[in-house]
Amino acid sequence: MAALLEIDGLSVDFAGSQRPIHALRDVRFSIERGRIVGLVGESGSGKSTLSLAILRLLAPSARIAAGTIRFEGVDLFALSEAALRALRGERIAMVFQDPMSTLNPVLSVGAQMIDVQFRRADLSRAEKRARAVAILKRVGIPDPERRIDDYPHQFSGGMRQRISIAMALMSRPDLLIADEPTTALDVTLEAQILDLLRDLRRDFAGAILLVSHHLGVVAEICDEVVVLYAGELVEQAPVAELFANPRHPYTRALLDCDPGRLAADAQSFPTIPGRLPDLGAPRTACVFVARCPLAFERCRAEAPALTTVGPGHRASCHLLDG
Protein backbone atom coordinates (compact mmCIF):
# COMPACT_ATOMS: atom_id res chain seq x y z
CA MET A 1 0.00 0.00 0.00
CA ALA A 2 1.27 3.45 -0.84
CA ALA A 3 2.12 5.74 2.04
CA LEU A 4 -0.28 8.52 2.93
CA LEU A 5 2.34 11.15 2.23
CA GLU A 6 5.53 10.64 0.28
CA ILE A 7 8.18 13.31 0.16
CA ASP A 8 10.65 12.45 -2.54
CA GLY A 9 13.90 14.32 -3.18
CA LEU A 10 12.43 17.63 -2.08
CA SER A 11 14.66 20.68 -2.44
CA VAL A 12 13.39 24.18 -1.73
CA ASP A 13 15.34 27.36 -2.42
CA PHE A 14 14.66 30.86 -1.20
CA ALA A 15 15.76 33.85 -3.23
CA GLY A 16 18.82 35.36 -1.53
CA SER A 17 20.45 38.70 -2.20
CA GLN A 18 23.31 37.17 -4.19
CA ARG A 19 22.48 33.50 -4.57
CA PRO A 20 19.67 31.20 -3.56
CA ILE A 21 19.47 29.86 -0.01
CA HIS A 22 18.92 26.12 0.04
CA ALA A 23 16.34 25.70 2.79
CA LEU A 24 15.75 22.02 2.04
CA ARG A 25 18.02 19.66 0.13
CA ASP A 26 16.96 16.32 -1.25
CA VAL A 27 14.66 15.41 1.63
CA ARG A 28 12.86 12.11 1.34
CA PHE A 29 10.65 10.27 3.78
CA SER A 30 7.07 9.06 3.96
CA ILE A 31 4.28 9.05 6.49
CA GLU A 32 2.03 6.02 6.85
CA ARG A 33 -1.59 6.33 7.81
CA GLY A 34 -2.19 6.22 11.57
CA ARG A 35 1.34 7.22 12.49
CA ILE A 36 2.62 10.24 14.39
CA VAL A 37 5.86 11.42 12.86
CA GLY A 38 7.97 13.97 14.69
CA LEU A 39 9.96 16.45 12.62
CA VAL A 40 12.79 17.73 14.77
CA GLY A 41 15.38 20.39 14.17
CA GLU A 42 16.65 23.71 15.40
CA SER A 43 16.12 27.14 13.82
CA GLY A 44 17.12 27.10 10.19
CA SER A 45 16.74 23.33 9.86
CA GLY A 46 13.92 23.74 7.34
CA LYS A 47 11.17 22.13 9.37
CA SER A 48 8.67 24.94 8.88
CA THR A 49 9.56 25.20 5.18
CA LEU A 50 8.77 21.51 4.86
CA SER A 51 5.39 21.73 6.56
CA LEU A 52 4.42 24.75 4.49
CA ALA A 53 5.59 23.02 1.30
CA ILE A 54 3.17 20.16 1.97
CA LEU A 55 0.30 22.64 1.99
CA ARG A 56 1.91 24.59 -0.86
CA LEU A 57 1.82 27.68 1.30
CA LEU A 58 5.44 28.70 0.77
CA ALA A 59 6.28 32.39 0.38
CA PRO A 60 6.58 33.69 -3.19
CA SER A 61 10.34 33.95 -2.73
CA ALA A 62 10.53 30.17 -2.33
CA ARG A 63 11.01 27.86 -5.27
CA ILE A 64 10.62 24.10 -5.40
CA ALA A 65 14.00 23.31 -6.94
CA ALA A 66 13.46 19.57 -7.19
CA GLY A 67 11.38 16.70 -5.94
CA THR A 68 7.76 15.86 -5.38
CA ILE A 69 5.30 15.47 -2.55
CA ARG A 70 2.60 12.88 -3.15
CA PHE A 71 -0.52 12.65 -1.03
CA GLU A 72 -2.24 9.28 -1.53
CA GLY A 73 -0.24 8.99 -4.72
CA VAL A 74 -1.33 12.39 -6.08
CA ASP A 75 1.45 14.85 -6.89
CA LEU A 76 0.63 17.94 -4.82
CA PHE A 77 2.79 20.18 -6.98
CA ALA A 78 0.79 19.26 -10.09
CA LEU A 79 -2.59 20.10 -8.60
CA SER A 80 -4.63 23.08 -9.74
CA GLU A 81 -5.39 25.82 -7.20
CA ALA A 82 -8.98 24.60 -7.01
CA ALA A 83 -8.00 21.01 -6.36
CA LEU A 84 -5.53 22.20 -3.77
CA ARG A 85 -8.13 24.25 -1.95
CA ALA A 86 -10.33 21.18 -1.72
CA LEU A 87 -7.46 19.43 0.02
CA ARG A 88 -6.30 22.17 2.38
CA GLY A 89 -8.16 22.29 5.65
CA GLU A 90 -10.22 19.29 4.54
CA ARG A 91 -7.88 16.38 4.04
CA ILE A 92 -4.72 18.08 5.26
CA ALA A 93 -5.20 20.40 8.21
CA MET A 94 -2.72 22.43 10.17
CA VAL A 95 -2.38 23.62 13.77
CA PHE A 96 0.00 26.52 14.26
CA GLN A 97 2.13 27.60 17.19
CA ASP A 98 0.14 30.71 18.01
CA PRO A 99 -3.60 29.97 18.21
CA MET A 100 -4.41 33.67 18.23
CA SER A 101 -3.08 33.96 14.69
CA THR A 102 -5.36 31.10 13.57
CA LEU A 103 -8.53 32.40 15.17
CA ASN A 104 -10.35 35.46 13.90
CA PRO A 105 -10.61 37.88 16.83
CA VAL A 106 -13.83 39.54 15.65
CA LEU A 107 -15.88 36.38 15.17
CA SER A 108 -17.18 34.15 17.93
CA VAL A 109 -15.64 30.72 18.14
CA GLY A 110 -18.96 29.18 17.13
CA ALA A 111 -19.29 31.33 14.02
CA GLN A 112 -15.78 30.32 12.91
CA MET A 113 -16.40 26.68 13.58
CA ILE A 114 -19.61 26.79 11.55
CA ASP A 115 -17.82 28.68 8.75
CA VAL A 116 -15.11 26.08 8.39
CA GLN A 117 -17.80 23.53 7.56
CA PHE A 118 -18.83 25.52 4.47
CA ARG A 119 -18.37 22.51 2.22
CA ARG A 120 -20.93 20.48 4.11
CA ALA A 121 -24.02 21.56 2.17
CA ASP A 122 -25.77 18.51 3.56
CA LEU A 123 -25.80 19.92 7.09
CA SER A 124 -28.03 22.64 8.48
CA ARG A 125 -26.59 25.46 10.52
CA ALA A 126 -27.96 23.89 13.68
CA GLU A 127 -26.31 20.60 12.83
CA LYS A 128 -23.01 22.30 12.15
CA ARG A 129 -23.27 24.04 15.48
CA ALA A 130 -24.02 20.76 17.22
CA ARG A 131 -20.94 19.21 15.59
CA ALA A 132 -18.84 22.16 16.78
CA VAL A 133 -20.14 21.76 20.34
CA ALA A 134 -19.39 18.04 20.26
CA ILE A 135 -15.82 18.50 19.10
CA LEU A 136 -15.18 21.31 21.58
CA LYS A 137 -16.31 18.96 24.30
CA ARG A 138 -13.98 16.31 22.88
CA VAL A 139 -10.96 18.58 23.15
CA GLY A 140 -11.80 19.49 26.72
CA ILE A 141 -13.51 22.88 26.56
CA PRO A 142 -15.69 22.96 29.68
CA ASP A 143 -19.33 23.90 29.16
CA PRO A 144 -19.08 24.17 25.34
CA GLU A 145 -22.81 24.82 24.76
CA ARG A 146 -22.45 28.12 26.54
CA ARG A 147 -18.87 29.02 25.65
CA ILE A 148 -19.20 28.45 21.90
CA ASP A 149 -20.56 31.98 21.52
CA ASP A 150 -17.55 33.53 23.25
CA TYR A 151 -14.81 35.28 21.28
CA PRO A 152 -11.23 34.01 21.10
CA HIS A 153 -9.91 36.64 23.53
CA GLN A 154 -12.27 35.33 26.20
CA PHE A 155 -10.39 32.04 26.27
CA SER A 156 -7.01 31.37 27.85
CA GLY A 157 -4.00 30.43 25.70
CA GLY A 158 -4.38 26.73 26.44
CA MET A 159 -8.09 26.78 25.63
CA ARG A 160 -7.41 28.64 22.37
CA GLN A 161 -4.96 25.96 21.31
CA ARG A 162 -7.61 23.34 22.12
CA ILE A 163 -10.04 25.28 19.92
CA SER A 164 -7.62 25.46 17.01
CA ILE A 165 -7.03 21.71 17.31
CA ALA A 166 -10.80 21.20 17.34
CA MET A 167 -11.17 23.32 14.20
CA ALA A 168 -8.43 21.41 12.43
CA LEU A 169 -10.11 18.11 13.28
CA MET A 170 -13.64 19.19 12.24
CA SER A 171 -13.23 17.88 8.73
CA ARG A 172 -11.66 14.60 9.93
CA PRO A 173 -8.46 15.24 7.97
CA ASP A 174 -6.23 12.41 6.81
CA LEU A 175 -3.13 14.36 7.72
CA LEU A 176 -2.79 16.81 10.58
CA ILE A 177 0.31 19.00 10.57
CA ALA A 178 0.96 20.43 14.02
CA ASP A 179 3.70 23.06 13.91
CA GLU A 180 5.09 23.57 17.43
CA PRO A 181 1.59 23.26 18.92
CA THR A 182 2.76 23.52 22.54
CA THR A 183 5.71 25.89 22.26
CA ALA A 184 3.74 28.98 23.26
CA LEU A 185 2.15 27.25 26.25
CA ASP A 186 3.16 26.95 29.86
CA VAL A 187 4.44 23.60 31.00
CA THR A 188 1.26 22.36 32.72
CA LEU A 189 -0.82 23.38 29.68
CA GLU A 190 1.72 21.83 27.32
CA ALA A 191 1.33 18.58 29.24
CA GLN A 192 -2.45 18.86 28.94
CA ILE A 193 -2.29 19.39 25.15
CA LEU A 194 0.08 16.43 24.78
CA ASP A 195 -2.33 14.29 26.80
CA LEU A 196 -5.11 15.51 24.50
CA LEU A 197 -3.22 14.68 21.29
CA ARG A 198 -2.48 11.24 22.67
CA ASP A 199 -6.16 10.70 23.54
CA LEU A 200 -7.33 11.96 20.16
CA ARG A 201 -5.19 9.39 18.43
CA ARG A 202 -7.52 6.65 19.50
CA ASP A 203 -10.44 7.95 17.45
CA PHE A 204 -8.46 9.71 14.74
CA ALA A 205 -7.50 7.44 11.88
CA GLY A 206 -5.25 9.90 10.09
CA ALA A 207 -1.58 10.63 10.49
CA ILE A 208 0.04 13.50 12.37
CA LEU A 209 3.21 15.33 11.40
CA LEU A 210 4.38 16.98 14.62
CA VAL A 211 6.94 19.70 14.07
CA SER A 212 8.91 20.47 17.21
CA HIS A 213 12.31 21.55 18.42
CA HIS A 214 11.57 19.85 21.72
CA LEU A 215 12.77 16.26 21.98
CA GLY A 216 10.74 15.67 25.12
CA VAL A 217 7.54 16.46 23.24
CA VAL A 218 8.53 14.17 20.40
CA ALA A 219 9.42 11.32 22.76
CA GLU A 220 6.03 11.60 24.40
CA ILE A 221 3.73 11.10 21.45
CA CYS A 222 5.54 10.20 18.24
CA ASP A 223 6.00 6.81 16.61
CA GLU A 224 8.81 7.91 14.33
CA VAL A 225 11.23 10.80 14.25
CA VAL A 226 12.83 12.65 11.36
CA VAL A 227 15.80 14.83 12.30
CA LEU A 228 16.62 17.75 10.03
CA TYR A 229 19.83 19.74 10.14
CA ALA A 230 20.49 22.74 7.90
CA GLY A 231 17.85 21.59 5.42
CA GLU A 232 18.93 17.97 5.22
CA LEU A 233 17.45 14.85 6.66
CA VAL A 234 20.28 13.48 8.77
CA GLU A 235 18.47 10.70 10.60
CA GLN A 236 15.13 8.92 10.69
CA ALA A 237 14.14 6.16 13.08
CA PRO A 238 11.31 4.70 15.15
CA VAL A 239 11.10 6.80 18.31
CA ALA A 240 12.41 4.22 20.80
CA GLU A 241 15.30 3.39 18.48
CA LEU A 242 16.23 7.02 17.93
CA PHE A 243 16.40 7.81 21.63
CA ALA A 244 18.15 4.58 22.56
CA ASN A 245 20.50 4.33 19.63
CA PRO A 246 21.05 7.62 17.81
CA ARG A 247 23.49 7.10 14.95
CA HIS A 248 24.10 10.60 13.64
CA PRO A 249 26.45 12.79 15.72
CA TYR A 250 24.01 15.69 15.41
CA THR A 251 21.15 13.64 16.84
CA ARG A 252 23.42 12.58 19.68
CA ALA A 253 24.46 16.18 20.36
CA LEU A 254 20.84 17.32 20.30
CA LEU A 255 19.86 14.61 22.78
CA ASP A 256 22.74 15.58 25.04
CA CYS A 257 21.59 19.19 25.05
CA ASP A 258 18.10 18.32 26.24
CA PRO A 259 17.90 19.67 29.78
CA GLY A 260 15.51 16.88 30.72
CA ARG A 261 18.26 14.33 30.06
CA LEU A 262 20.90 16.18 32.02
CA ALA A 263 22.91 13.97 34.35
CA ALA A 264 22.22 14.53 38.04
CA ASP A 265 25.82 15.53 38.66
CA ALA A 266 26.25 17.70 35.55
CA GLN A 267 28.22 20.88 36.17
CA SER A 268 27.31 22.76 33.02
CA PHE A 269 24.87 22.52 30.14
CA PRO A 270 26.07 20.64 27.05
CA THR A 271 26.06 22.76 23.89
CA ILE A 272 26.81 22.26 20.21
CA PRO A 273 29.74 24.60 19.53
CA GLY A 274 29.82 26.33 16.18
CA ARG A 275 26.96 27.41 14.00
CA LEU A 276 24.84 26.41 11.02
CA PRO A 277 26.73 26.21 7.74
CA ASP A 278 26.11 28.74 4.98
CA LEU A 279 22.84 27.56 3.44
CA GLY A 280 23.72 29.21 0.15
CA ALA A 281 26.97 27.35 -0.43
CA PRO A 282 27.10 24.29 -2.64
CA ARG A 283 27.40 21.11 -0.65
CA THR A 284 30.77 19.45 -1.01
CA ALA A 285 31.12 18.15 2.53
CA CYS A 286 29.00 16.68 5.30
CA VAL A 287 26.49 19.31 6.40
CA PHE A 288 27.46 18.84 10.07
CA VAL A 289 31.23 18.72 9.57
CA ALA A 290 32.02 22.09 11.14
CA ARG A 291 30.41 21.15 14.46
CA CYS A 292 31.01 17.42 14.54
CA PRO A 293 33.34 16.17 17.27
CA LEU A 294 34.07 13.04 15.21
CA ALA A 295 34.76 14.66 11.84
CA PHE A 296 37.63 13.24 9.80
CA GLU A 297 39.11 13.89 6.39
CA ARG A 298 36.43 12.25 4.31
CA CYS A 299 33.71 14.34 6.00
CA ARG A 300 35.32 17.48 4.58
CA ALA A 301 35.68 16.06 1.09
CA GLU A 302 32.40 14.33 0.44
CA ALA A 303 28.78 14.49 1.59
CA PRO A 304 27.59 11.21 3.13
CA ALA A 305 24.53 9.45 1.71
CA LEU A 306 21.66 8.20 3.82
CA THR A 307 22.42 4.66 4.93
CA THR A 308 19.96 2.17 6.30
CA VAL A 309 21.27 1.05 9.68
CA GLY A 310 18.29 -0.93 10.97
CA PRO A 311 14.57 -1.47 10.43
CA GLY A 312 13.16 1.95 9.53
CA HIS A 313 16.39 3.56 10.72
CA ARG A 314 18.44 5.68 8.33
CA ALA A 315 21.27 8.12 8.98
CA SER A 316 23.77 10.03 6.87
CA CYS A 317 27.24 9.75 8.34
CA HIS A 318 30.51 8.43 6.92
CA LEU A 319 31.20 6.65 10.19
CA LEU A 320 28.34 4.29 9.41
CA ASP A 321 30.17 2.87 6.41
CA GLY A 322 32.18 0.77 8.84
Next chain:
Amino acid sequence: MAELLEIERLRVRFRAVKPLNAWLAGIRDPMISAVADVSLSIPEGGAFGLVGESGSGKTTLGRAIMGLVPTEGGEIRLKGVPFPRRGGPALKAWRHQIAMTFQDPTGSLSPRFTVRSLITEPFRIHGVTGRDLGAEARRLVSLVGLSPDFLDRYAHELSGGQARRVGIARALALDPRLLIADEPTAGLDVSVQGEVLNLLARLRHELGIALLLITHNLAAVRLSAERLGVMYMGRLIETGPTATVFRAAAHPYTAALLAAIPIADPTRHRERAIAGEVPSLLNRPPGCEFHTRCPYVQARCRAEAPAKREIAPDHLARCHFPLGAGGSG
Protein backbone atom coordinates in the same frame (compact mmCIF):
# COMPACT_ATOMS: atom_id res chain seq x y z
CA MET B 1 26.84 35.12 54.30
CA ALA B 2 25.83 38.75 53.90
CA GLU B 3 22.47 39.25 52.23
CA LEU B 4 22.68 41.38 49.10
CA LEU B 5 18.99 41.64 48.34
CA GLU B 6 16.22 41.27 50.86
CA ILE B 7 12.56 41.42 49.95
CA GLU B 8 9.95 41.41 52.66
CA ARG B 9 6.23 40.98 52.20
CA LEU B 10 6.33 42.82 48.88
CA ARG B 11 3.07 43.71 47.19
CA VAL B 12 2.48 45.09 43.70
CA ARG B 13 -1.04 45.92 42.63
CA PHE B 14 -2.36 46.90 39.22
CA ARG B 15 -5.69 48.31 38.16
CA ALA B 16 -6.99 45.58 35.85
CA VAL B 17 -10.45 46.88 35.08
CA LYS B 18 -11.73 50.43 34.71
CA PRO B 19 -13.88 51.40 37.70
CA LEU B 20 -17.10 51.71 35.69
CA ASN B 21 -16.57 48.39 33.92
CA ALA B 22 -15.79 46.76 37.23
CA TRP B 23 -19.03 48.08 38.68
CA LEU B 24 -20.98 46.89 35.62
CA ALA B 25 -19.39 43.46 35.75
CA GLY B 26 -20.01 43.20 39.46
CA ILE B 27 -16.31 42.99 40.31
CA ARG B 28 -15.80 44.25 43.82
CA ASP B 29 -12.11 44.95 43.59
CA PRO B 30 -10.82 46.20 40.23
CA MET B 31 -7.24 45.90 41.47
CA ILE B 32 -5.20 42.75 41.08
CA SER B 33 -2.26 41.78 43.22
CA ALA B 34 0.36 40.78 40.68
CA VAL B 35 2.82 40.23 43.51
CA ALA B 36 1.33 39.32 46.87
CA ASP B 37 3.26 39.09 50.10
CA VAL B 38 6.55 37.91 48.61
CA SER B 39 9.62 37.56 50.79
CA LEU B 40 12.97 36.30 49.60
CA SER B 41 16.64 37.06 49.93
CA ILE B 42 19.74 36.57 47.81
CA PRO B 43 23.23 36.60 49.35
CA GLU B 44 26.21 38.32 47.72
CA GLY B 45 27.16 36.25 44.70
CA GLY B 46 24.22 33.89 45.15
CA ALA B 47 21.72 32.77 42.55
CA PHE B 48 17.99 32.46 43.03
CA GLY B 49 15.74 30.88 40.41
CA LEU B 50 12.23 32.27 40.24
CA VAL B 51 9.93 29.91 38.38
CA GLY B 52 6.26 29.97 37.58
CA GLU B 53 3.88 30.03 34.66
CA SER B 54 2.68 33.04 32.65
CA GLY B 55 0.97 35.59 34.83
CA SER B 56 2.40 34.26 38.07
CA GLY B 57 4.06 37.62 38.77
CA LYS B 58 7.70 36.71 38.34
CA THR B 59 8.50 39.42 35.79
CA THR B 60 6.57 41.99 37.83
CA LEU B 61 8.64 41.07 40.86
CA GLY B 62 11.84 41.58 38.84
CA ARG B 63 10.60 44.92 37.58
CA ALA B 64 9.63 45.98 41.10
CA ILE B 65 13.17 45.29 42.29
CA MET B 66 14.44 47.57 39.50
CA GLY B 67 11.95 50.23 40.50
CA LEU B 68 10.14 49.96 37.17
CA VAL B 69 6.74 49.38 38.76
CA PRO B 70 5.52 51.01 41.99
CA THR B 71 5.15 48.76 45.00
CA GLU B 72 2.30 49.01 47.43
CA GLY B 73 3.59 47.38 50.51
CA GLY B 74 6.57 45.59 51.90
CA GLU B 75 10.18 46.44 51.55
CA ILE B 76 13.12 45.86 49.23
CA ARG B 77 16.61 46.33 50.64
CA LEU B 78 19.93 46.21 48.86
CA LYS B 79 22.88 45.72 51.21
CA GLY B 80 20.55 46.76 54.00
CA VAL B 81 19.56 50.03 52.31
CA PRO B 82 15.82 50.34 51.58
CA PHE B 83 14.56 51.11 48.09
CA PRO B 84 14.57 54.90 47.65
CA ARG B 85 11.06 56.26 48.02
CA ARG B 86 11.96 59.18 45.81
CA GLY B 87 13.42 59.06 42.33
CA GLY B 88 16.36 61.17 41.27
CA PRO B 89 19.95 60.42 42.20
CA ALA B 90 19.06 57.80 44.83
CA LEU B 91 17.13 55.73 42.29
CA LYS B 92 19.93 56.12 39.77
CA ALA B 93 22.41 54.85 42.35
CA TRP B 94 20.08 51.90 43.05
CA ARG B 95 19.94 51.02 39.36
CA HIS B 96 23.68 51.32 39.16
CA GLN B 97 23.90 48.23 41.34
CA ILE B 98 21.10 46.17 39.81
CA ALA B 99 20.81 45.42 36.12
CA MET B 100 18.15 43.57 34.22
CA THR B 101 18.03 41.76 30.90
CA PHE B 102 14.62 41.67 29.32
CA GLN B 103 12.54 38.93 27.76
CA ASP B 104 12.54 39.91 24.12
CA PRO B 105 16.24 39.90 23.25
CA THR B 106 16.05 41.72 19.94
CA GLY B 107 13.12 43.95 20.85
CA SER B 108 14.94 45.32 23.88
CA LEU B 109 17.82 46.53 21.69
CA SER B 110 17.24 49.71 19.72
CA PRO B 111 17.35 48.92 15.99
CA ARG B 112 19.09 52.22 15.20
CA PHE B 113 22.13 51.74 17.45
CA THR B 114 25.18 49.66 16.81
CA VAL B 115 26.16 47.12 19.44
CA ARG B 116 28.93 49.53 20.45
CA SER B 117 26.43 52.30 21.24
CA LEU B 118 24.00 49.88 22.87
CA ILE B 119 26.44 48.52 25.38
CA THR B 120 28.08 51.83 26.23
CA GLU B 121 24.76 53.63 26.65
CA PRO B 122 24.64 52.91 30.41
CA PHE B 123 27.85 54.93 30.84
CA ARG B 124 26.24 57.91 29.15
CA ILE B 125 22.95 57.58 31.03
CA HIS B 126 24.69 57.34 34.37
CA GLY B 127 27.16 60.09 33.49
CA VAL B 128 30.17 57.87 34.04
CA THR B 129 33.10 59.82 32.67
CA GLY B 130 36.82 59.29 32.52
CA ARG B 131 36.57 55.91 30.86
CA ASP B 132 37.65 54.94 27.39
CA LEU B 133 34.30 53.86 25.97
CA GLY B 134 35.94 52.07 23.04
CA ALA B 135 37.97 49.95 25.42
CA GLU B 136 34.93 49.35 27.63
CA ALA B 137 32.93 48.18 24.63
CA ARG B 138 35.66 45.73 23.65
CA ARG B 139 35.94 44.50 27.26
CA LEU B 140 32.18 43.93 27.51
CA VAL B 141 31.74 42.02 24.25
CA SER B 142 34.66 39.76 25.04
CA LEU B 143 33.24 39.21 28.54
CA VAL B 144 30.09 37.71 26.99
CA GLY B 145 32.03 35.68 24.45
CA LEU B 146 31.53 37.75 21.30
CA SER B 147 34.30 38.92 19.00
CA PRO B 148 34.95 42.67 18.56
CA ASP B 149 33.52 42.45 15.01
CA PHE B 150 30.09 42.52 16.63
CA LEU B 151 30.59 46.09 17.84
CA ASP B 152 29.61 47.53 14.47
CA ARG B 153 26.55 45.36 13.96
CA TYR B 154 22.93 46.31 14.44
CA ALA B 155 20.34 44.36 16.44
CA HIS B 156 18.71 42.84 13.35
CA GLU B 157 22.05 41.34 12.32
CA LEU B 158 22.22 39.28 15.51
CA SER B 159 20.87 35.78 16.10
CA GLY B 160 18.70 35.18 19.15
CA GLY B 161 21.63 33.91 21.19
CA GLN B 162 23.89 36.78 20.14
CA ALA B 163 21.19 39.32 21.03
CA ARG B 164 20.98 37.77 24.51
CA ARG B 165 24.72 38.14 24.88
CA VAL B 166 24.57 41.79 23.87
CA GLY B 167 21.75 42.35 26.37
CA ILE B 168 23.87 40.76 29.08
CA ALA B 169 26.92 42.82 28.08
CA ARG B 170 24.89 45.99 28.40
CA ALA B 171 23.54 44.92 31.78
CA LEU B 172 27.08 44.33 33.01
CA ALA B 173 28.43 47.70 31.84
CA LEU B 174 28.25 49.39 35.24
CA ASP B 175 29.51 46.40 37.24
CA PRO B 176 26.20 45.68 38.98
CA ARG B 177 26.09 43.50 42.10
CA LEU B 178 22.86 41.82 41.01
CA LEU B 179 21.77 40.73 37.56
CA ILE B 180 18.09 40.05 37.01
CA ALA B 181 17.78 37.83 33.94
CA ASP B 182 14.19 37.64 32.76
CA GLU B 183 13.59 34.50 30.69
CA PRO B 184 17.12 34.44 29.23
CA THR B 185 16.44 31.17 27.38
CA ALA B 186 12.94 31.76 25.99
CA GLY B 187 12.69 31.24 22.26
CA LEU B 188 16.22 29.89 21.88
CA ASP B 189 17.23 26.55 20.43
CA VAL B 190 18.11 24.03 23.08
CA SER B 191 21.83 24.05 22.25
CA VAL B 192 21.89 27.85 22.48
CA GLN B 193 19.94 27.86 25.76
CA GLY B 194 22.79 25.92 27.29
CA GLU B 195 25.32 28.45 25.99
CA VAL B 196 23.49 31.36 27.58
CA LEU B 197 23.06 29.56 30.91
CA ASN B 198 26.71 28.53 30.91
CA LEU B 199 27.64 32.15 30.22
CA LEU B 200 25.60 33.36 33.20
CA ALA B 201 27.30 30.77 35.40
CA ARG B 202 30.74 31.87 34.21
CA LEU B 203 29.95 35.55 34.81
CA ARG B 204 28.80 34.80 38.34
CA HIS B 205 32.01 32.99 38.97
CA GLU B 206 34.27 35.61 37.36
CA LEU B 207 32.56 38.76 38.55
CA GLY B 208 31.06 37.54 41.80
CA ILE B 209 27.68 39.01 40.90
CA ALA B 210 24.41 37.66 42.24
CA LEU B 211 21.74 36.38 39.88
CA LEU B 212 17.98 36.41 39.97
CA LEU B 213 17.00 34.03 37.20
CA ILE B 214 13.38 34.43 36.16
CA THR B 215 12.20 31.54 34.03
CA HIS B 216 9.43 29.11 33.25
CA ASN B 217 12.11 26.60 32.29
CA LEU B 218 12.57 24.45 35.39
CA ALA B 219 15.43 22.53 33.85
CA ALA B 220 17.35 25.79 33.45
CA VAL B 221 17.20 26.45 37.17
CA ARG B 222 18.55 23.09 38.19
CA LEU B 223 22.17 23.90 37.40
CA SER B 224 21.99 27.68 37.45
CA ALA B 225 20.67 28.58 40.90
CA GLU B 226 21.32 27.17 44.37
CA ARG B 227 17.92 28.22 45.59
CA LEU B 228 14.59 28.55 43.91
CA GLY B 229 11.16 29.92 44.49
CA VAL B 230 7.94 28.88 42.79
CA MET B 231 5.29 31.52 42.15
CA TYR B 232 1.58 30.93 41.69
CA MET B 233 -0.88 33.79 41.34
CA GLY B 234 1.61 36.32 42.63
CA ARG B 235 2.56 34.35 45.71
CA LEU B 236 5.72 32.48 46.44
CA ILE B 237 4.28 29.08 47.30
CA GLU B 238 7.54 27.22 47.84
CA THR B 239 11.16 28.21 48.36
CA GLY B 240 14.14 26.10 49.14
CA PRO B 241 17.47 24.75 48.00
CA THR B 242 17.14 23.77 44.33
CA ALA B 243 18.33 20.21 44.82
CA THR B 244 15.90 19.67 47.70
CA VAL B 245 12.91 21.04 45.82
CA PHE B 246 13.70 18.92 42.76
CA ARG B 247 14.10 15.84 44.92
CA ALA B 248 11.23 16.38 47.32
CA ALA B 249 8.85 19.15 46.33
CA ALA B 250 6.56 19.97 49.24
CA HIS B 251 3.85 21.93 47.44
CA PRO B 252 1.56 19.98 45.10
CA TYR B 253 1.86 22.76 42.51
CA THR B 254 5.64 22.48 42.45
CA ALA B 255 5.27 18.73 42.11
CA ALA B 256 2.84 19.25 39.22
CA LEU B 257 5.24 21.61 37.47
CA LEU B 258 8.06 19.12 37.78
CA ALA B 259 5.86 16.26 36.60
CA ALA B 260 4.70 18.22 33.56
CA ILE B 261 8.17 18.47 32.00
CA PRO B 262 8.07 16.23 28.94
CA ILE B 263 10.42 13.30 29.39
CA ALA B 264 12.84 12.87 26.50
CA ASP B 265 12.70 9.11 26.87
CA PRO B 266 10.01 7.19 25.00
CA THR B 267 10.25 4.24 27.38
CA ARG B 268 9.14 6.31 30.37
CA HIS B 269 5.74 7.81 30.82
CA ARG B 270 4.87 11.10 32.37
CA GLU B 271 1.91 11.15 34.71
CA ARG B 272 -1.16 12.84 33.32
CA ALA B 273 -1.05 16.62 33.59
CA ILE B 274 -2.93 18.34 36.40
CA ALA B 275 -6.31 19.57 35.26
CA GLY B 276 -7.57 23.11 35.02
CA GLU B 277 -5.92 26.44 34.54
CA VAL B 278 -4.72 29.31 36.66
CA PRO B 279 -7.76 31.21 38.01
CA SER B 280 -8.21 34.90 37.25
CA LEU B 281 -6.33 37.25 39.56
CA LEU B 282 -9.54 39.29 39.72
CA ASN B 283 -11.26 36.37 41.28
CA ARG B 284 -8.86 34.68 43.66
CA PRO B 285 -10.22 31.43 45.06
CA PRO B 286 -10.82 31.51 48.80
CA GLY B 287 -8.58 29.48 51.05
CA CYS B 288 -5.55 28.04 49.33
CA GLU B 289 -5.48 29.55 45.84
CA PHE B 290 -4.30 26.27 44.34
CA HIS B 291 -7.21 24.27 45.71
CA THR B 292 -9.14 24.47 42.41
CA ARG B 293 -6.47 22.33 40.72
CA CYS B 294 -4.89 20.45 43.58
CA PRO B 295 -5.19 16.68 43.34
CA TYR B 296 -4.96 16.41 47.15
CA VAL B 297 -7.51 19.08 48.06
CA GLN B 298 -9.33 18.77 51.39
CA ALA B 299 -12.05 20.78 53.08
CA ARG B 300 -9.60 22.90 55.04
CA CYS B 301 -7.88 24.02 51.80
CA ARG B 302 -11.09 25.58 50.51
CA ALA B 303 -11.69 27.54 53.69
CA GLU B 304 -8.38 28.66 55.04
CA ALA B 305 -5.35 30.17 53.33
CA PRO B 306 -2.24 28.24 54.31
CA ALA B 307 0.56 30.14 56.01
CA LYS B 308 4.18 29.62 55.13
CA ARG B 309 5.53 26.67 57.01
CA GLU B 310 8.97 25.28 57.38
CA ILE B 311 9.36 21.84 55.84
CA ALA B 312 13.06 21.68 56.61
CA PRO B 313 15.63 24.37 57.37
CA ASP B 314 15.46 26.95 54.53
CA HIS B 315 12.66 24.98 52.81
CA LEU B 316 9.29 26.72 53.05
CA ALA B 317 5.92 25.95 51.51
CA ARG B 318 2.43 27.39 51.72
CA CYS B 319 0.40 24.23 52.02
CA HIS B 320 -1.76 22.71 54.75
CA PHE B 321 -0.77 19.22 53.74
CA PRO B 322 2.72 19.34 52.26
CA LEU B 323 3.82 16.33 50.28
CA GLY B 324 6.09 13.88 51.97
CA ALA B 325 4.93 15.06 55.39
CA GLY B 326 3.04 11.84 55.95
CA GLY B 327 -0.70 11.64 56.56
CA SER B 328 -2.72 12.78 53.60
CA GLY B 329 0.02 13.90 51.18
